[in-house]
Amino acid sequence: MSRLLDGIGVGTGSAAGPVARMAPPPALPAPRPVADPAAETAAVRRSVGEVAAELADRAERAGGVAGEVLEAQALMAADPTLLDRVAALIAEGTDGPHAVTAAYAEFRALLTAAGGYLAERAADLDDLRDRTVARLLGLPTPGLPDPGHPYVLVAEDLAPADTALLDPAVVLGLVTVRGGPTSHTAILAKALGLPAVVGCAGAAGLTDGQLVLLHAAEGTVEVDPEPGAVRRAAEREQRRRERERGVSGPGRTADGHPVGLLVNLGALAELDGAAAADAEGVGLFRTEFLFLDRAEAPGQAEQTAAYRRVFEAFTGRKVVVRTLDAGADKPLPFATAADEENPALGVRGLRTATRDPELLETQLAAVAAAARGSAAEVWVMAPMVSVPREAAEFAARVRAHGLPLAGAMVEVPAAALRAGRLAEVCDFLSIGTNDLSQYTFAADRLLAPLAALLDPWQPALLDLVAATAGAGAALGRPVGVCGEAAADPELALVLVGLGVNSLSMAPSCLPAVRAALAAHTLGDCRELAELARTAADAETARTLVRRSMNAELRNA
Known part of the structure; x- marks a missing residue:
């Protein structure tokens, strides 16, 4: 029996396919004593520099809207105020991964309290934290799933570094638990022409391989849809694309x-x-x-x-x-x-x-x-x-x-x-x-x-x-x-x-x-x-x- 989840629609069109979820962020190990604060701080600065360089490289390769967004995130990664706070926590005895997590949490709270555009950038900060911690721990960088077939991507929220690399031939649509209509996920999904539903709290319960049918215009996600619903949505999509290809030039009724x-x-x-x-x-x-x-x-x-x-x-x-x-x-x-x-x-x-x-x-x-x-x-x-x-x-x-x-x-x-x-x-x-x-x-x-x-x-x-x-x-x-x-x-x-x-x-x-x-x-x-x-x-x-x-x- 199908059920319907509500969110905020981004773009137009529909998409049906199996769910593939983003991998969870790296888990923090137990805190450890800091024997050499200078070396610990240097390791963090090195990891942050590597993350910023990777984002800058992706920005150059992506270009357009995605490149602009990634470039801004790379600048955020290198923010000296943020790095100084991490160094201060390490000097107080906190190890690198936990110092990064704590410092980023403080700055995240400031962004969230500011509201509006700045609150939407909190997801970018979360991504920087996860990438930096993963490098410090020697773990793989969090990224997009690769199940070997086209899928509907489901995530708590998407960072610009991931959204910018989406391949519309593989990623059929996006569903995020958090995010708003002007989040980077929404902006980039629209630029890519991908149907998306953001701010969909019910998506937290979706599992890998589960079939979903999302409708961007309605802001809904149908879970375990019946075959007839999927077929009708595909037919509507085909008709929509044909109508769009048949019209060009100045707008006219x-x-x-x-x-x-x-x-x-x-x-x-x-x-x-x-x-x-x-x-x-x-x-x-x-x-x-x-x-x-x-x-x-x-x-x-x-x-x-x-x-x-x-x-x-x-x-x-x-x-x-x-x-x-x-x-x-x-x-x-x-x-x-x-x-x-x-x-x-x-x-x-x-x-x-x-x-x-x-x-x-x-x-x-x-x-x-x-x-x-x-x-x-x-x-x-x-x-x-x-x-x-x-x-x-x-x-x-x-x-x-x-x-x-x-x-x-x-x-x-x-x-x-x-x-x-x-x-x-x-x-x-x-x-x-x-x-x-x-x-x-x-x-x-x-x-x-x-x-x-x-x-x-x-x-x-x-x-x-x-x-x-x-x-x-x-x-x-x-x-x-x-x-x-x-x-x-x-x-x-x-x-x-x-x-x-x-x-x-x-x-x-x-x-x-x-x-x-x-x-x-x-x-x-x-x-x-x-x-x-x-x-x-x-x-x-x-x-x-x-x-x-x-x-x-x-x-x-």
């Missing part, structure tokens, strides 16, 4: 209504893959990668060179640049106060310009310099806009640098409720559904226990999207969505029905969204949007829309 299909870009390592995608440009260029892990902000020349590379790669296409979104889960020593009690509600995004106006001025000057002589269509938008005055002041600063198109992100309910006033002073609006969900429902968007509240199908969130799109339409201002909601093919139809003009997502998600649009008219999208907005809750909204779409397919 079945009756020709244009919908811009764009990619999200968060690092130069992603640039080649993003530029090669069948997209109309970049809907969200996250510039934080230039500012993270530094003691001082990058200068104008460095920023200009980076932005110019992006604009050249997207010659003839649109690039929407988001100015620095520092603060909250992305603290920077030169832009963020260390004593903020609630960073998520503190000085973040555009608000950092009130503390350090030169930070924004330098960035806008760099964008303008890179845009001069470029054939890309450069748009610039500010994150964390709350009131019309902020939007007006930002737009004036953008235009003062000779950049013609200035926009505001709608990430807080106040901005959505006053979207008309924002649209009066801006050229476009872009909805960040991740943060808009977080602030609308007063729930940390990375906490798996709050996944139901943070479901982008929540009718209250859709109401705010509709209000924003309607305000933009009234003034002839385009409104896009660059949050994770845009990557869901079914929800994308709802967003278009609400009046959204463009959708930005990971490159691997474009084919499914393009095919969904091509199979439905604008009228269909509006009917689906009405079903979702008037539903009692997110689950009902999703069910009603899916049922209606399935009925359309049967009648086609």
